[in-house]
Amino acid sequence: MTATILHEGRLVEDRWTVLEDGRTEIETSGGKVIVTLARWRAERESLLSRHDAVGVLVPNTADIEAVHPEIADRPLLALQFPTFTDGRALSQAVVLRKRLGFRGELRAVGDVIRDLVFWLGRCGFDSIVPRKDQSLEGCREALREFTVAYQAAADEHTPVWVRRRRGGAAALH
Amino acid sequence: MYRYDDIDRALVTQRVEQFRDQTRRFLAGELTEDEFRHLRLRNGLYQQRFAPMLRISVPYGLLESAQLRKMAYIVRKYDKGYGHFTTRQNIQLNWPKLEQVPDLLGELAEVQLHGIQACGNDTRNITADYLAGVAADEHIDPRPYCELLRQFIALHPEFYWLPRKFKFAFTGAAVDRAASRTNDTAVHLVRSADGAIGYRFFVGGGLGRQPLLAQEMNSFVPESDLLRYATAVLRTFNRFGRRDNIHKARIKIVLREWGIERFRAAIEEEYAKIRGSAEGEELLLLPEDIERMRGYFTAPAYKPVAEAGADVAPIAARDAGFAAWIKRNVRPHKVPGYRVVFVSLKAPDHVAGDCTAEQFEALADVCDAYSFGELRSTYDQNLVLADVAERDLYDVWRRLDAFRLATPNIGLVTDIVSCPGLDFCGLANAGSIGVAQDIYRRFDTLDAQYEIGPIRITISGCMNGCGHHSVGHIGILGVDKHGEEWYQVTLGGSPGSDAAIGERIGRALARDEIAEGVERLIRGYLELRCDDDETFIECYRRIGMVPFKERLYLNESEAAAA
Numbered sequence: 115m116t117a118t119i120l121h122e123g124r125l126v127e128d129r130w131t132v133l134e135d136g137r138t139e140i141e142t143s144g145g146k147v148i149v150t151l152a153r154w155r156a157e158r159e160s161l162l163s164r165h166d167a168v169g170v171l172v173p174n175t176a177d178i179e180a181v182h183p184e185i186a187d188r189p190l191l192a193l194q195f196p197t198f199t200d201g202r203a204l205s206q207a208v209v210l211r212k213r214l215g216f217r218g219e220l221r222a223v224g225d226v227i228r229d230l231v232f233w234l235g236r237c238g239f240d241s242i243v244p245r246k247d248q249s250l251e252g253c254r255e256a257l258r259e260f261t262v263a264y265q266a267a268a269d270e271h272t273p274v275w276v277r278r279r280r281g282g283a284a285a286l287h
Numbered sequence: 288m289y290r291y292d293d294i295d296r297a298l299v300t301q302r303v304e305q306f307r308d309q310t311r312r313f314l315a316g317e318l319t320e321d322e323f324r325h326l327r328l329r330n331g332l333y334q335q336r337f338a339p340m341l342r343i344s345v346p347y348g349l350l351e352s353a354q355l356r357k358m359a360y361i362v363r364k365y366d367k368g369y370g371h372f373t374t375r376q377n378i379q380l381n382w383p384k385l386e387q388v389p390d391l392l393g394e395l396a397e398v399q400l401h402g403i404q405a406c407g408n409d410t411r412n413i414t415a416d417y418l419a420g421v422a423a424d425e426h427i428d429p430r431p432y433c434e435l436l437r438q439f440i441a442l443h444p445e446f447y448w449l450p451r452k453f454k455f456a457f458t459g460a461a462v463d464r465a466a467s468r469t470n471d472t473a474v475h476l477v478r479s480a481d482g483a484i485g486y487r488f489f490v491g492g493g494l495g496r497q498p499l500l501a502q503e504m505n506s507f508v509p510e511s512d513l514l515r516y517a518t519a520v521l522r523t524f525n526r527f528g529r530r531d532n533i534h535k536a537r538i539k540i541v542l543r544e545w546g547i548e549r550f551r552a553a554i555e556e557e558y559a560k561i562r563g564s565a566e567g568e569e570l571l572l573l574p575e576d577i578e579r580m581r582g583y584f585t586a587p588a589y590k591p592v593a594e595a596g597a598d599v600a601p602i603a604a605r606d607a608g609f610a611a612w613i614k615r616n617v618r619p620h621k622v623p624g625y626r627v628v629f630v631s632l633k634a635p636d637h638v639a640g641d642c643t644a645e646q647f648e649a650l651a652d653v654c655d656a657y658s659f660g661e662l663r664s665t666y667d668q669n670l671v672l673a674d675v676a677e678r679d680l681y682d683v684w685r686r687l688d689a690f691r692l693a694t695p696n697i698g699l700v701t702d703i704v705s706c707p708g709l710d711f712c713g714l715a716n717a718g719s720i721g722v723a724q725d726i727y728r729r730f731d732t733l734d735a736q737y738e739i740g741p742i743r744i745t746i747s748g749c750m751n752g753c754g755h756h757s758v759g760h761i762g763i764l765g766v767d768k769h770g771e772e773w774y775q776v777t778l779g780g781s782p783g784s785d786a787a788i789g790e791r792i793g794r795a796l797a798r799d800e801i802a803e804g805v806e807r808l809i810r811g812y813l814e815l816r817c818d819d820d821e822t823f824i825e826c827y828r829r830i831g832m833v834p835f836k837e838r839l840y841l842n843e844s845e846a847a848a849a
Contacts, residue, residue: 199325199408201448205525208445212566229309229318229326236444249317259305262297264438265514266569267445273569274294274438275576 118250120231120242121219123257125250128243130169130190130221148192148221151176155184171223174202182214190241191216195224204237211238211268231256238268288351288661289434289583291399298442299396302403306330307389314386329409329447331402332388335713341380341388342405343395347415347433347457348376348664355651355662357398359644365391370647372632372640374704374755375454376414376664377405381711403441408449408536410440410521415457416464417665420584421673423621427476427484429457431580432513435572436474439514446521450528451536453521454493466666466782468492468500469758471538472520477507484510490520490554491542494752498788499539504551505558510577512562514570519558527553586622587659587674595624595676602681611695611733612684624677628658630670630687631694631702635731638720639705640668649690657683666755666782667704667743669697699736700744700809701727704755708748708765709772715748717765717772717798722746725802730809739809742823743781758782760824761805762789774801778808778835779827792836804839811838 116127133147146167154161154170161168169190172181185191191210193203203222210216221241222234228248235242235257244253263271291299306326313323324334331342362370362380365387371379383391395401404411413433420428436455440446446453456467459476467473473489485507492501508516524538542550561567589595603610616629630650632640642650650670654662657679658672665671670692675683687693696702703726706712708719723746730736745759749766756762762777773795780789796804809823815834816826827835 198322199448200530201446201525202530204445204448205522209522213560213564227322229322230448233444233447260298260301260442262294262301263444264294264298264441265443267443275435275572276569277294278292278579279573279576 117243120244120250120253120257122240123235123254125254130167132171146190148190151181151185169219169221172206174200174206176206178206178209179214182210182216186214186216188218190219190221192221192223193239195222195226195230198225198227198230201233204233207234207237207239208268228252228256232259236263236267236269236271288349289346289399289580295399295438296396299399299401299403300393302330302401302442303389303393303396306392310385310389325407327388328407329404330388330392331405332383332385333406333713335381335711336709337711338382339385339388340711341383341391341402342373343370343378343380343400343402344405344412345377345400345664346437347413347419347430348417349430350662350664352651352655352660352662354398354400355647355654357394357400358642359647359651361391361394362647363644369641369643371638371707372642372664372668372670374666374668374706374753375412376417376666377412378642378664379707381707406452408451409447409453410443410449411452411454413437413440413455413457414465414470414666416460417663417671418464418627418673419459419663420586421620421622421625421627422460422462422464423619424461425459425621426461426478427459428581428584429459429474429476430584431577432474432476432486433457434583435577435580436513436517439517440521443521446525449521449525450530451533451538453524453538455517461784463782463784463786464665466755466758466786468786469494469498469755469782470501471524472517473501474513479507486510486513486516488516488520491539491550493537493539494755494757495537496534496750496752497539497543498752498757499543500786500788501539502542502547504554508558511572511574512558512570513572515561515567516558518566518570519554519561523554523557589622589625589674590676592624595678597624597676597678597680599677599680608688608693608695609681609684612688612693613680615695615699616693616697617680620674622674626675626677626680628672628675628680628683628687629665629697630662630672630692631696632669632692633696633702633727634691634694635701635727636724637691638707639703639723646690646692649686649692653683653686667697667702669702695733696736698741698743700730700739700742701736702743703727704743704745704759706747706754708746708754712748712753714751715765716750716767717748717774719746719748719754719765722763722765722774722798722801726805729802729806739813740819740822742809744805745780755782756780757788758786759789760827761808763801763805766795768795772798774798774804776801776804776808776839778832779824781824785824790832792832793840807838807841808835811835 148169171192333340454470456465456470475487489501618627663671703723705719705723709715743760746763747754747756758780764775777789
């Protein structure tokens, strides 16, 4: 069963399967799977040999810079929001994108409600799995809740002090 | 005063529309109560006992006449005709209707006011020295830096869902008039030996449960690095602040659990990484960025002393009311011929900090006519006309007095700081307003107040400490004991340059004992002071708790108990 998610601003069918720890029945199916960091550490070689692609689910308590060498080459990292008010993964995302140069897919999972989506987009998440009860269309619209921003994050916005330095206060972009 | 450009206007306008949609979805049942709570708090909307409360941010306590007139209109249209100034220099409305709040915020946005991050677990409104720009002891005007940081933290996506609230306070003067170290982060503008401007950063303060003063993290962060260092502090907090227990979630708890060395090392390490990265390049402020912002906070067009100055002594000799006001509510200004005028929001039988629509309008008129159109709010819940010519003082006094805004009690025993308490607040355990009024009535005569001299009485209706009880010379904390209101008393707290957290004196007092107890402490002080010039806090620091305890608790066994 596939789910619809938000990827690069569009609603798409998800190609990734979450492989929960201890679950093996679909391991023969190949495809793209997401495993926990613990499982990735324990079964790295066998996972790589059995699947087309392996993404890693990183706990939001992880020191992302310390873990980075182990996951830097992954095509997808999933960061967790146990509740939508727990913003730890936002800092993980910004550090991954801006300091560590991670270019793979960065996915937000967990208690992801529409009202978290805008902030996710700004912090460098290009893949968002909304909570099951959320309006997907609403989530897609939320990415554009603001057209202006004061500060740069892991997105296209230029800091407002830099824009004004260039004399561009009148130009909104 | 800062002026919005198209970017600022677009941002606050889009914010109003975002909240309008969130409110609509909540009322349509698409958002749960708990989900909406986090969203409305980030727009200043709090659920109180009887109605929502809307907290409006007053950036670093600076207001202008158009905003005051708008507030008069707002409190008439959306509330019961008055607003309330808080200990963080903000304005609260006690009776708005949820459905009307998006429209209310839209109207506020027209005059550069908003509720963005006024509540909730995020970076709150920045507070600052209420004498910024006019105090003789100021090295550097903090306001341009406050505005640079205000913009940086507004809707910052990485720091929008912090473990708990996070407060910055700024000062650039010798005397700390911002209670700065009671905040999560205090930023002191300083100059190095070679004259360069920088910031002395203190982190880890906070009132409420376990009150602590912020500790020095870095004695000199260069001027260009305000946003870099702030990012390092906020990122450290976002990563390591506790999320398992709301009562242990402030950054002060990380500091306490780690110890200062480890805590400082974590912030400094993050700061070093930021400085050495592309992110650090983006965050770097150039001199021209600061200069541009400084352009919004230039000195007003002061008249020469020959035109502005006046000797008010002859009028004061004829008019005792004016004389008392000059003595207590008027202070020196760095420019000859000008004075700083304090507007007391502590009239008799008036709730501390409350301001009616008529008073908002009167203040707008007075500041337009006599103080370059601007007004400041203080953390003592009073207001300041920062730039009044001496020659206008008598007119200003008469106009303020007509609206009960000239009670000559600034810094005295009736200048009581108080949260709204159980009369309004959903968090409170006990009433504050009634206690403040009971104490007020005991010292109502001016002679008694002058005899007692400078003293700071602060009252909070619960642990959260909005009434700053832990930094009062006499601090009063309301607690609930089996459904009854009781009051714990602390002595020796201070918010300023000599900042200290007060110490608890002993058992709590009942509602009908508390005003009497405060009076006993003050009568005790009058007996105990070494001379008429020794203030309450000086006396307490000299002789300690025991003599006060003996006077508060008449029962000897209570006094003897630890």
